[in-house]
Amino acid sequence: MDNVTPKKRREIMQSVKALNTGPELLLRRELHRLGYRYRLHVKTLPGSPDIAFSARRKLIFVHGCFWHSHRGCSRARLPKTNIDFWKAKRASNRKRDARVLRDLVAMGWKVLIVWQCELRDLATSLHKVRHFLECPNAR
Numbered sequence: 001m002d003n004v005t006p007k008k009r010r011e012i013m014q015s016v017k018a019l020n021t022g023p024e025l026l027l028r029r030e031l032h033r034l035g036y037r038y039r040l041h042v043k044t045l046p047g048s049p050d051i052a053f054s055a056r057r058k059l060i061f062v063h064g065c066f067w068h069s070h071r072g073c074s075r076a077r078l079p080k081t082n083i084d085f086w087k088a089k090r091a092s093n094r095k096r097d098a099r100v101l102r103d104l105v106a107m108g109w110k111v112l113i114v115w116q117c118e119l120r121d122l123a124t125s126l127h128k129v130r131h132f133l134e135c136p137n138a139r
């Protein structure tokens, strides 16, 4: 059913990861320049949130469109081979994302998801993030 070699799969995963690193780094750098202080990949919280603003009790996840099935996004399209493998993998990711979000909200955190594709427009992403951080009523 699944004929991708482990080596090939690792390559695919690494290329997805690499795509996700640059723009996220730019966003974090910009937030830091604006005076925001945060922690990264906080392992003690459900889902190890990518960026945590503890004093504000706010969290940001930067989601890869493919892994987290960004709806309607061209980057989330399934590859033509090994469809069953990718479908199962992403279904379990979606389930985990939903559980993580529920747990964090129950703990009193506010959570913002920033999609990888949104980061192509850094200015708009930054605006969205700042609104989330500054607005007391933001999710």
Ligand SMILES: [Zn+2]
Pocket (backbone or CB within 6 Å): 065, 070, 073, 074, 075, 076, 115, 116, 117, 118
């Ligand atoms: Zn997307």
